[in-house]
Amino acid sequence: MEAPPPSRTVRRSLVVGLTALALGVLPWAPMAATASPDRASTRVPGAEVITDWSETAAAVVSVDAGRPTAEPFLWYGFVSAAVYNAVVGIEGRYTPYKWHVRGPRAASSEAAAAAAARRVLLTYFPASKARIDTAYTASLARIPDGKAEDRGVRFGERAAARIVELRENDGRDNPVTYDKKPAPGVWRPTPPGFRPFANPWLGKLRPMLFDSPDRFMPGPPPALTSKRYARDFAEVKSMGAKNSPGRTARQTETARFFSDPLPQQLQAAYRDHTARHGLDIVEAARLFAAANTASADATITTWNSKFTHALWRPITAIRLADTDGNPATAADPSWEPLITTPPYPEYIGGHCANDGAVMAVLDRLTGSDIDLRVSSAVTGTTRTYTRSADYNRDVINARIWSGIHFRTADVVGNRIGRHIGNWALDRHFAPLP
16 A cells, blocks of 8 residues: 655654654655765665666567567556666655655665566566566675665565556556548558557557646648648658668668667667666666656557557558549559558657657756667667757658658657657656755
8 A cells, every 4th residue: 555645744753753664664755866864875876777677678578578569668667667666765866756655764775676677577477487586586686685675675566566556457458449441541451461550559548657648649640632741752652662762871771770679779778878877776767767658658649649540651652642632642553661561550650759758858867968879680780879859860761761651750759759758857757855
């Protein structure tokens, strides 16, 4: 059961304080932005436990469970929020996420982080118990045995239980059916696999940071008969074709670079950034929690838009252009994109919405010097970005050069993502007074 909200009483008796200590958990009270007084002489741990569990979560969600497409962002959000609450509940510095509980004094925040991550992952992915427990044993092996470790583990379990409670009946895996009939402009399964709409329930899920998946819903895409649609059509038809003569080698490499699964690509980049910048456990927990919850909600918003607007993909639009009513478009029944089109509608671009959310978070946390080193298993190359504008430009172009998106879908998605990323830090993860 969640502890009661902070008391308004200014003076507390010694007996009450000792009783709370005996129970091992204090109601949340504002702490200094630095470590709390009883921890002032204690070094704040490093971020190894945060990056280790990021790697474990990626292995569990994306390798063991094989969760498709953008869905991993949701699970990374759950894990990161629990770990963040476990850490700041003990170390202070930032406000917990949708919780008002302070951890026991002298507890190990490393043990709390490991226990929180373990519990969330075991709750949702019990088949990966062996991998999860191996990681947990390794985490605790680096922490001295004793009361601090024990208290940290208990508090981490409570932090995880809070997230699991918050996510009960949130709409995961609900039976949501896409049943729009094929018509000009309306999405339908695309070649070569003609797979159905993947995970339509994502669009009806309760977000992590705000109240409704409709909060950042975009307006409709350009009309099929509009000049803007014709411009978008012409660009992707020319630059996104499988063997486009107009696309340079560098542009092709950029398109392929960003075809690597984004959830795993970003988790690795966060881990690298954390290590290179020597973030402590608190700052690392905040970075992962803010970025991953913003990504989770960018994904939910994206799927809601895709389900609602249901715009057809470029491969369908180009092959069936003679049905769109626009004299500026011409059909090519054999047209193919550079990469295979994902199995869900066009508008808005999910990759770019997630990118916008993450870049907004990183801009706020780094003072706009994001210093993000991103690697791609598809191309075997690494890129370093110091400006979010450069990163956003590349990912927007990449999806067009890949032949899977119109520019408007990517630009609108990226803009909405930035709103979500800013919302995350405007209303959550704030410094304590």
